[in-house]
Amino acid sequence: MTTSSTESTTSKLRLGDVFRVGASGPRARKMRTALSALGISIGIAALVGVLGLSESSKSALLDEISSLGTNLLTVEAGGGFGAGDSELPDTALATISRIPTVTNASAVWDVDADVYRTEFIPEGETGSISVVAADVELVETLNGELAVGQFLDESTSAYPNAVVGSIAAVRLGIRNLDQATYVLIGDDYVEVIGILEEFPLAADLDRAVLIGKDAAIDFYDAGENPAIIYTRILDGAIDSTRDVLPTTADPENPEEVTVSRPSDALEAQAAADDALTTLFLGLGAVALLVGGIGVANVMVIAVIERRGEIGLRRSLGATRAHIRRQFLTEAVILSVLGGIGGVIVGISATYVYATSQGWRVIIPQEAALGGFFGAIAIGAIAGLYPAMRAARLAPTEALRS
Amino acid sequence: MSIQTTTQPQAAAPTPTGGAAALELHNVTKEFPGEPPVRALDDVSLRIDHGELVAVVGPSGSGKSTLLNVMGTLDRPTHGIVSVDGIDTAERSDNEVAGIRARKIGFVFQQFFLLPGMSAIENVSNGLLYQGVPPRERAARSIEALERVGLGHRLQHPPNHLSGGERQRVAVARALVHSPAFVLADEPTGNLDSKSTKAVMKLIHDLHSEGTTIVVITHDTAIADSLPRQVAVHDGVLASDSARRDREVVAT
Numbered sequence: 001m002t003t004s005s006t007e008s009t010t011s012k013l014r015l016g017d018v019f020r021v022g023a024s025g026p027r028a029r030k031m032r033t034a035l036s037a038l039g040i041s042i043g044i045a046a047l048v049g050v051l052g053l054s055e056s057s058k059s060a061l062l063d064e065i066s067s068l069g070t071n072l073l074t075v076e077a078g079g080g081f082g083a084g085d086s087e088l089p090d091t092a093l094a095t096i097s098r099i100p101t102v103t104n105a106s107a108v109w110d111v112d113a114d115v116y117r118t119e120f121i122p123e124g125e126t127g128s129i130s131v132v133a134a135d136v137e138l139v140e141t142l143n144g145e146l147a148v149g150q151f152l153d154e155s156t157s158a159y160p161n162a163v164v165g166s167i168a169a170v171r172l173g174i175r176n177l178d179q180a181t182y183v184l185i186g187d188d189y190v191e192v193i194g195i196l197e198e199f200p201l202a203a204d205l206d207r208a209v210l211i212g213k214d215a216a217i218d219f220y221d222a223g224e225n226p227a228i229i230y231t232r233i234l235d236g237a238i239d240s241t242r243d244v245l246p247t248t249a250d251p252e253n254p255e256e257v258t259v260s261r262p263s264d265a266l267e268a269q270a271a272a273d274d275a276l277t278t279l280f281l282g283l284g285a286v287a288l289l290v291g292g293i294g295v296a297n298v299m300v301i302a303v304i305e306r307r308g309e310i311g312l313r314r315s316l317g318a319t320r321a322h323i324r325r326q327f328l329t330e331a332v333i334l335s336v337l338g339g340i341g342g343v344i345v346g347i348s349a350t351y352v353y354a355t356s357q358g359w360r361v362i363i364p365q366e367a368a369l370g371g372f373f374g375a376i377a378i379g380a381i382a383g384l385y386p387a388m389r390a391a392r393l394a395p396t397e398a399l400r401s
Numbered sequence: 402m403s404i405q406t407t408t409q410p411q412a413a414a415p416t417p418t419g420g421a422a423a424l425e426l427h428n429v430t431k432e433f434p435g436e437p438p439v440r441a442l443d444d445v446s447l448r449i450d451h452g453e454l455v456a457v458v459g460p461s462g463s464g465k466s467t468l469l470n471v472m473g474t475l476d477r478p479t480h481g482i483v484s485v486d487g488i489d490t491a492e493r494s495d496n497e498v499a500g501i502r503a504r505k506i507g508f509v510f511q512q513f514f515l516l517p518g519m520s521a522i523e524n525v526s527n528g529l530l531y532q533g534v535p536p537r538e539r540a541a542r543s544i545e546a547l548e549r550v551g552l553g554h555r556l557q558h559p560p561n562h563l564s565g566g567e568r569q570r571v572a573v574a575r576a577l578v579h580s581p582a583f584v585l586a587d588e589p590t591g592n593l594d595s596k597s598t599k600a601v602m603k604l605i606h607d608l609h610s611e612g613t614t615i616v617v618i619t620h621d622t623a624i625a626d627s628l629p630r631q632v633a634v635h636d637g638v639l640a641s642d643s644a645r646r647d648r649e650v651v652a653t
Binding site: 009010011012013014016017020021024027028029308309311312313314315316317318319320321322394395396399 | 503504514519536
């Protein structure tokens with residue numbers, strides 16, 4: 001029943017059969033397959049998750065920075081509110097507003113008064129809330145928003161009306177303005193007409209109660225010298241404007257003027273997150289390495305355990321190369337299974353956490369693809385030595401049991 | 402390794418049918434390194450024709466296993482020629498010899514060597530795997546082979562759901578599925594109870610009567626005696642060959 005006269009004598013294994021044969025071992029030992037793939041999974045999940053989360057959180061931060069604008073510069077005299085000795089000249093806001101590259105300029109002024117919810121609060125328990133006078137453009141300059149009510153305008157700022165910062169509102173126990181709400185500023189009750197959202201670029205204002213500038217001068221004896229001037233600068237002119245701001249604000253004592261850029265702090269935070277990400281990536285890489293060693297270990301054991309199978313396959317006509325390919329494929333299958341699992345877990349973790357934080361979910365493609373192909377590479381490396389050992393085994397030795 | 406093809410070996414068996422033998426050993430010697438080297442086979446010549454059923458019998462340590470390995474091309478002799486279906490294996494590379502095993506030789510082992518987690522069909526189709534036969538054809542031919550050994554009702558069973566006798570029949574089907582020049586059965590009944598032994602031996606006889614060439618390696622003289630031809634091995638040499646005795650009887 002021999003077929004043809006011109007028979008080729010070499011043995012051959014079809015490509016599809018290479019995969020089928022390579023999968024037969026993992027298929028027959030499912031528990032062990034799952035456990036050895038798990039090590040790779042953990043490593044890949046860590047890498048994908050860390051990259052996904054850091055990208056998502058960084059993009060959230062960058063979104064925030066760009067929505068707040070990086071073109072905000074603040075001008076103040078020496079320190080912050082009530083910095084004592086040095087003061088900005090009362091003309092500073094007007095002169096700064098005249099710089100062509102300054103698109104917006106607003107100021108706040110210190111008010112020497114304390115704020116309490118009622119007269120029954122003991123004196124001194126101010127909850128670290130300060131009273132600040134603001135001009136009507138402050139919210140616009142800071143890209144701020146009101147949670148409730150409205151900001152001061154030309155008419156409301158002439159008389160005692162207050163807008164409370166986000167943290168100040170919590171500390172004063174003001175949640176909404178459904179009913180007329182008053183706070184005690186100095187000796188007078190003042191109606192609250194608005195509650196602000198957070199000002200990430202001017203966190204001091206979150207802890208402040210704002211009143212109109214005219215009201216501050218008329219009713220609380222406030223000075224005309226601004227405490228802080230917030231300026232928005234044309235894009236591209238930030239550095240040059242930054243250089244001229246001190247002399248413009250205070251031509252006599254420019255050295256006493258401090259100019260800062262609040263978005264720098266947020267960018268520094270993003271950079272700090274990067275450093276942390278690198279650390280976690282390192283940990284993920286270690287987990288992956290351990291997973292790879294686990295696969296190599298399992299494969300070495302498999303080769304020892306399955307000597308009989310190796311001998312049988314050689315007797316069925318498998319060449320050394322076929323045996324080598326089988327065990328290499330098997331190792332790659334183990335780690336690809338682990339890689340797929342890890343990518344899924346990493347993406348899910350990123351999705352769940354980023355969603356819970358209200359971030360946009362970003363799965364870096366390099367992370368997902370890199371994880372997958374990284375797993376293939378690790379499998380190939382891990383399987384190399386066991387596969388060579390399996391191939392080197394002489395059939396007579398393998399069949400002896 | 403040089404091969405003496407010019408000088409006709411002394412023990413060259415006559416070729417009654419004229420065609421190539423299923424398996425032919427010419428002056429085969431196998432030595433294993435050591436101090437002194439162990440000569441496991443000493444100048445063994447043996448011819449097995451197509452259609453024969455031969456017992457190779459000998460006690461353990463007689464060189465029987467070495468002879469099996471050399472006959473099955475799993476090991477190369479130190480000297481001498483092993484020809485499978487007319488192909489001189491000494492001139493072939495390891496990969497080509499693997500191809501000869503894939504096409505020309507079927508193995509049946511005492512320990513069955515069925516792969517766990519694979520159905521009977523899959524185990525049998527492994528016999529065609531290294532010839533590059535497409536999967537569909539492998540399955541069809543495996544079903545045929547399983548039906549031939551009487552296991553048509555156990556096609557999807559994995560080895561651990563089969564009795565010892567059934568397992569060995571699956572292994573026999575695997576050795577047959579590629580229509581080899583000969584089947585080498587190494588102690589095929591060594592792990593079986595007497596009932597299964599009887600069934601497997603009957604199967605071997607049936608296959609032989611259908612034309613399959615089978616060599617049974619065994620230490621069991623009762624089994625050897627039940628086969629048409631017995632070749633006895635002792636201390637690495639052929640102690641007796643019932644076929645040659647017959648021929649010698651005819652010659653004198």
